[in-house]
Amino acid sequence: MTLNEKFDNILNMKEKEMTFETALKRLEEIVTSLEKGDVSLEDAINLFEEGIHTAEICKAQLESAEKRIKELIKNSDGTFSLSDFQFDVK
């Protein structure tokens, strides 16, 4: 797979599929590739753009969460649902 194909793969990924952890790892890989220094200028620019994009995905995930606290409920048919958690103040 050429670098451009890899790049396309990442960009075409739905952001949902790109987990926070894979995105962060990818960002580290990009930096490592750039560190090797044997990258052509064109590839370097592509990597750089991909890195910016990946970092944005990570940051978005960190910022997105309004405080989400749910309660796990097992339904009688064996499926699960989440409801808002209520503190049980005694």
Added chain:
Amino acid sequence: MEEKVYTVREVTRLIKKIIEQGIGFLWVRGEISNFKAHPSGHFYFSLKDEFSQLSCVMFREENRKILFKPENGMELNTYGRIGLYEKQGVYQLYVYDMKPVGIGDLALRFEELKKKLKEEGLFDKEHKKPLPDFPLKIGVITASSGAAIQDILNILSRRAPYIEVIIKPVRVQGEGAAQELAEAMKEFNEYKDVDLLIVGRGGGSIEDLWAFNEEIVARAIYLSEIPVVSAVGHEIDFTISDFVADLRAPTPSAAAELAVRDKKEILDGINHLLQTMKRLLFSNFEQKSEKLKSLTKRYGIARVIDMIRERKQMVDEYERRVISKVSYLYSIKLQIQDGLYKRLNGLDPSAVLGRGYSITRRIPEMKIVSSIKDINLYDRLSIEFVDGKVRTIVDKKNLRTTEDSETKEKKTKNNINSD
């Protein structure tokens, strides 16, 4: 004969000998009161029943081995020997071991289960799952009331507000607590969509924490495919669950701290990577342009560039030369034209005559005279003007000296007659 008088010390020694040799080691049952854990590490307390009270001491070397916290009111079986403390003259029980009574001897059950599960390999390090580096969803199994859930949520919202928390409220003590804990663990493993589990509760007595020492809970933790962090009671409380869990946190707050990454820390990390990336890209640019520079400096390339420059210079040179040549030729042409014109003009004698000159010829041969030397006195001359001729006779002749050239002319003119 006087009776022997003993010193206090001698009497004390006597009693000590009788008591210590006469009684020896024994088990004593009673309720703890006046319990004091001295900073030196020794325990001082009394055992009492409804009729009597017995002072007890348990030295640090012995009490380190017990697995529960003695508390006032607790019913104990203690093993030790009766001794006498000479300095104060009091007898007391030197305790070597103690076991709680009534709740089925929990410490013993604890030891038995611990030994059994350890032999089965439930505590093996190889079985412990690594915690995810960057969890986003955390399952929490604990009571919906109490300090544990509050502490966990406080820490998470402060350090990692990006975390989604899914809580399964359960009873954590009393009848059925162990079943609920195990069931919750199973449910999360069916649900799957959490990165790790925190299982725990706040501090309490050994009985309060007991559910976390039940085999069913230990096995549920062991079977979990989701990494489990145990967080039971305080730092000093160890439960079977702690030994099985992938990570033991000393408290629920600590579990939250250990499980997640600080948001700021992650953001700093990302920004650092971005900075490094920018720097590397920039240095890549620099490298390439340096390479370009050094290439142009190399002799071959430099020669080509020189040749181009030389050619350019030559072109300039040619251009300059052509221009100067052309303009030279042009100026020559102008000169020639002008000169020709003048010369052609000069060739027409009438033009000369028009400016006041005249042509003198000697009669009879009519030869043009250009020097006075060709003329003799009384020669006849024909003088041609622009508009006619006269005949004249030379009556005087002066070879020119500078001062009299004018008089001669005058003379000549004076002798002009119409022809």
